[in-house]
Every structure is written in C-alpha cells, then in structure tokens.
Amino acid sequence: MADAEVPFAVYQNQVYAQGLGGALPPQPFAYHALEERARGVLTPGAYGYIAGGAGNEDTMRANLEAFRHWRLEPRMLRDVARRDLRTSVLGTDMPAPLMLAPVGVQSIAHADAELAVARAARSTGVPMVLSTASSSSMEDVAAANGDGARWFQLYWPRDPDFAISLLQRAERAGYRALVVTLDTSTLGWRPRDLELAYLPFLHGEGTANYTSDPVFRAALAQTPEQDPLAARAHWAAIFANNTLTWDNLGFLREHSRLPIVLKGVLHPDDARRAVDSGVDGVIVSNHGGRQVDGAIAALDALPRVVSAIPDTFPVLFDSGIRGGADIVKALALGAKATLIGRMYMWGLAAGGEAGVQQVIQGVLAELDLTMALCGYESLSELRADILVRA
Ligand code: FNR
Numbered sequence: 001m002a003d004a005e006v007p008f009a010v011y012q013n014q015v016y017a018q019g020l021g022g023a024l025p026p027q028p029f030a031y032h033a034l035e036e037r038a039r040g041v042l043t044p045g046a047y048g049y050i051a052g053g054a055g056n057e058d059t060m061r062a063n064l065e066a067f068r069h070w071r072l073e074p075r076m077l078r079d080v081a082r083r084d085l086r087t088s089v090l091g092t093d094m095p096a097p098l099m100l101a102p103v104g105v106q107s108i109a110h111a112d113a114e115l116a117v118a119r120a121a122r123s124t125g126v127p128m129v130l131s132t133a134s135s136s137s138m139e140d141v142a143a144a145n146g147d148g149a150r151w152f153q154l155y156w157p158r159d160p161d162f163a164i165s166l167l168q169r170a171e172r173a174g175y176r177a178l179v180v181t182l183d184t185s186t187l188g189w190r191p192r193d194l195e196l197a198y199l200p201f202l203h204g205e206g207t208a209n210y211t212s213d214p215v216f217r218a219a220l221a222q223t224p225e226q227d228p229l230a231a232r233a234h235w236a237a238i239f240a241n242n243t244l245t246w247d248n249l250g251f252l253r254e255h256s257r258l259p260i261v262l263k264g265v266l267h268p269d270d271a272r273r274a275v276d277s278g279v280d281g282v283i284v285s286n287h288g289g290r291q292v293d294g295a296i297a298a299l300d301a302l303p304r305v306v307s308a309i310p311d312t313f314p315v316l317f318d319s320g321i322r323g324g325a326d327i328v329k330a331l332a333l334g335a336k337a338t339l340i341g342r343m344y345m346w347g348l349a350a351g352g353e354a355g356v357q358q359v360i361q362g363v364l365a366e367l368d369l370t371m372a373l374c375g376y377e378s379l380s381e382l383r384a385d386i387l388v389r390a
Pocket of ligand 1: 051153
C-alpha cells in the first residue's frame, strides 16, 4: 500500500469496478451523509458527544470555515504519474501524511471500538494514536494493531505514580511516541452533553486504561469490579490535572524514552516554548472545537505556529479536516502530517472495522487525486504559495 507506484487513487477504480458486479459501497463517502448514517445508529447521547463542541460551537464552525478561506489553484500539463505520499514523523513511517487522532470512549460508537480502529489502521498502514480514555486497555489495542504503527495519547493524571505506570505500559506495548494533550486541564463546556446529562466516563465507558492499571487499582479500597462507583469517583478525582506547567515536562522525559509530542498548541509563543523545552513535536489543534468556544480556528493558528519555530521541528495538525483536499491545504500551510477525528468515528459507528477502513481509503484516495489534479507529485511541492486566499 505504501508503494509509490500504486497510487491511492486506484481505490476509486475499485469502487467503480465493484459497481459493475452490482456491489455498492456499504456507507456514504461524503462527510455529512456519513455523519447522518452514523446518527441513525447511535443513541442521542453518543451522537451528541461525538458531533458536539464547546459552547455555541463557534470554534467548531470556524475550524471548517478556515478551510473554505483557502483555495487550491490547480496547475495543468504536468507529469503527475509517479506520486509518492510517503513520509516519516519522529521515526514512524507512514504511507501518507495521515494519522488517526486520539478519540476516547469509542465503545459509545460501536461495540468493537478501538479494537476495530486498530485493525483498520493496521490494514491500511495508517498510524493510530490511542487515547488514554479508551474503552479497551492499551495492551489489548496493541494486540489488535499488531505490527501497525501506534502512538499513545496521555491525559496526564493528577497521580504521578499512575502517570509513570501509563508511560511504562505504553512503551512496553509498542507505542512509538507520546502525545500529551494540553488543552484538557478540565472538560470544556459542552451544552449537547449537558442537556442530556451525558458523560460516558461516569457510566464506566472509556476507563479501561485506568481500571486495568495496577497503580490505579492499588489506590482503591475494593477492586473496580467489586465497587465500580468508587472506581469512577477515583477516576473523576485524578483524570484532569490543572496544576501542570511547562516545568513539569521534564517529568515525562525522566520516565519515558519515547518522542514527546504536545497536542493542543495554538499560540506561536507556546510553540517556541515547546521547542525550548526539548520536546520533539507539536500538534496544532483545538480538540475539534470541543474545549474553548471562541478559540482561533486551528487552521488559522497553523501558519503562525509554523513561522515561529525552526523548519525542522515537526508540526502536525488536526481539527476540521473533512476530506483529502483539506489535508492538501494543511500540508501546504506547513503541517508535516495531519490527523482526522470525527471522520473515522462516523465510519466506526456506521460499519465497525470495515467502516473505518472505507473512511481511510476514501481520504487517502481523495488526497492522492487532489494532488494529481492540482499538478503535484510530491509532498515537498505543497507550500503556502500553492494556495490563494478566497
Ligand atoms: C476527541 N479528541 C480527543 N483528543 C485527545 O487528545 N484525547 C481524547 O481522548 C479525545 N477524545 C475525543 C473524543 C471525541 C468524540 C472527539 C470528536 C474528539 C480530539 C481529537 O483528538 C481531535 O483533536 C479532533 O477530533 C480533531 O477534530 P475533527 O477532525 O474531529 O474535526
């Protein structure tokens, strides 16, 4: 799949060829149609949790609008027969600059949850980032992901011994980098969830990395199996850590050999601070508009962050990607790789492992086709000057 001579665009031909035999794709490709399909199978609580954002969802909309403000200017009569989208970020090779963003509590979308996503990631070659808040333990997800490429996202808990335990488990289970999410020192104000009084964690969803952890378990009077409510209360007490500062980053370095990537960086000064603090990369992200309503669109933050730090420092991007063309724009504005969140969650809800696979194949095909149709063969050609402001 990562072979340069087999462009991802062939997936389109396969879809049409299968149509000759009467087979239609099991789910829609267009973002809104796929979201609607997923909505039809989800409970209102689960749908609202995935679809929703903070406050009046102004930032969620801004994430999408920011992409509409940039336009591609396709170039003609260029040989684009040999496209190569392969790249490598912090030692992780990938067939294209695409990863699966950390999304917690996937059991609310589909019973197979992160295990299905891990298998789809492996079969497509796309690296996944597993959330701390996953519905299966990181060891079980690693087993499902096999020789696939995986990173672990850390919600840095209040209990330092538990944090160390998570770091050690991630390294042992073959996760190749740590993504430390900075934007969730507390949960954002989310009206859709509040209206249904729905927080999946309090129903025991998305806590497998906690309840499977020896340090977490040792802090409880009774096991989570004997007293699930006490386990959930302990989860709530340690989940978020609003005491952290830049000075704490050394703790992670001390207890992990993995590359460290800070997720949720939006301000250029914070990007500079990240570089100075000795971490290995940043993800420009506003958590898909789920944390601070009114925050800057992630795509608008991207070029500001990129221009503040050295070219060699990896900047990744998520928040608002809804198709392959959006990825071309984010790459042009300086992202080394991109991550999708809700897109693959709708695929998971609609079709489990196969649903996620279809989303990934569709995104890769559209990314590849868009590059070809715009006249580009290689990622190095995607620079800010290929875009015009609409
Ligand atoms: C998230 N995101 C997230 N991020 C993270 O670091 N840890 C997590 O556990 C979660 N959980 C989570 C749940 C759900 C339902 C969503 C939609 C998102 C944020 C995620 O990693 C990513 O930043 C956004 O999803 C990107 O925006 P788009 O692609 O959804 O627009």
